[in-house]
Amino acid sequence: MSTLQTLDRGLRALDLVAQSPSGISVADLSRELDVHRAICYRIVATLEAHALVARTADGRIRLGVAAAVLSSRFEPQFAGDVQPLLHALADETRATAFVSAAQGPNCVVIMVAEPEDTLLRVGYRVGSSHPLDRGAAGIAILALRPETSRDPEEVRRARAEGYSLTRGQLEHGAVGIASGIALPEGTGSSAGLERSVGVVAIDGLDTDRAAAAVMRTAREIEHLISV
Structure with a gap:
């Protein structure tokens, strides 16, 4: 080409x-x-x-300011395309599904979907923020970045396995699984575009099944933003 x-x-x-x-x-x-x-x-x-x-x-x-304008115009399109996938992920895993984004040293929840037929849910609201190196969502984002000698073991494992799994790091008894959403080739880690998708639930989550569903959803989102 x-x-x-x-x-x-x-x-x-x-x-x-x-x-x-x-x-x-x-x-x-x-x-x-x-x-x-x-x-x-x-x-x-x-x-x-x-x-x-x-x-x-x-x-x-x-x-410059025009870069921010372009980014803001991307958000409604991204949300509209991804929300159905997020709801499907929540229903399949019977867990709260989310998309998070890197914002400086923190990881911020930007989208949430709740499963339809589950009584016990983990409260995870849009705008929730925590350090990138704590919780599955942030670790999955860090795993997308170029490897360095300073990477903690959790990031190395997530990079090797394609997803991160944490227990009780952000909420007692909660299990989180997340996979990074890789940007199209050549895009780089542009500010505001480093993201991950995942699920969080109280102990009892089928982690193998959830990990497979989360990684599949990450690939589906990647396909959406690359076409």
């Missing part, structure tokens, strides 16, 4: 900027893109003209 080189470079530049919360210099950006600095300046100027990037006082490049 042929691609347009200039557009490809611009999109790669935008992804690199998104992965640099404190901003990135033009020199570093040109080195990452493997292009001459003059070409990099033109790429940045084009993105800046569309408000996709902005310059800080010291000249570093950060995401």
Whole structure:
């Protein structure tokens, strides 16, 4: 498949900027893109003209307001596509199903679905937040990131198995299972797009069956956002 080189470079530049919360210099950006600095300046100027990037006082490049607008327009589409899958997951596992997103050092619940025919449920509300390194949802997100020597064992295991399983980390007696939602190839870990899907229930959850259902749902969501 042929691609347009200039557009490809611009999109790669935008992804690199998104992965640099404190901003990135033009020199570093040109080195990452493997292009001459003059070409990099033109790429940045084009993105800046569309408000996709902005310059800080010291000249570093950060995401611009238009990037946030694009992200906000993606959310209703994502929610509408994913909600039926989340309800199906909740009913299949007889557990509370959820989608969580990384927000700085925390993991925030952004969608929830309850099973229809279960009396005992774990209260998990939209907006609930906890550290990324505690709870199945956050660990599943960390497992999507590039491997480092500092990764805890839970993250390494989740990366190897395709899902994370935790017991009692966020609520006594609760069992959580989650799988990361990988972004399309070349998207990178853009801010606000690192997500996981999972279920949580009181002890008694069939973890093998739930893990299989959670991973299948993660792949279904990945398919939705890549077409």
